Amino acid sequence: GQNIDQPTEMTATEGAIVQINCTYQTSGFNGLFWYQQHAGEAPTFLSYNVLDGLEEKGRFSSFLSRSKGYSYLLLKELQMKDSASYLCAVRGSNYQLIWGAGTKLIIKP
C-alpha cells in the first residue's frame, strides 16, 4: 500500500531551528510537496522537491532522498506565526497527491 508518515506533533522554541521528517512508500514518484496549514485555514504551498538534495527558500528548506523515501522540512529562526500544521504530500504514479496526516508544530516563547 501507499503510506506517508510524519510525526503527529512537535514543540520548539521561538528563534530556534526545527526539522520535520516525512517518510513515504508510494507506487511511483513524481515529486514531494510541503504545505503549511494554520488552524481553521486552507493549506498553502511551501516547497517542492523532485530531485535529491536541498531546496532553500528563505527561512524554510526542504530536503529529499528518493532512495531512502525520505524528506524533511527545516524551519530556521522560528517565529510564533510558524505555529501550524505541516503537511507532506507525494505525487504518485497516477499524478495524484498522497497526503500525510500532518505535523502540528507548537512554538513556545
Next chain:
Amino acid sequence: IAGITQAPTSQILAAGRRMTLRCTQDMRHNAMYWYRQDLGLGLRLIHYSNTAGTTGKGEVPDGYSVSRANTDDFPLTLASAVPSQTSVYFCASSDGLSGANVLTFGAGSRLTVL
C-alpha cells in the same frame, strides 16, 4: 473573486438530506479537486477533474458526485448525507497534473451531518 471560492463556509445538515457544496475558481486552472480532511488523517481525494467535461474518482468517492460543466465551477453533491460525511471539505485547483503544479485551496466548507 481571487483564487477559489467555496460555499457554504459551514453547514449543519440532517441525515438523509441532499447537499451541494459549491466551488468556483477564477484562475482558469484545468484541474480541480475535492478533498475531505478529518482529524488524524491526511487529506483524502474524493473526486477530481483534469479538464472541463471530465471527472474521475479519488480515494473515497462513495456517497459523493461531481460535475464539471465549465472550467470555473466544480460542485460536490452528497445525494443522501450520512453522519460519517461530517468533515471539512476543501476544493482545490491546479494548472496541470504533472511536475511542480501546485494546488491552490479554497477556504473549506465545514459540514456536520446529524
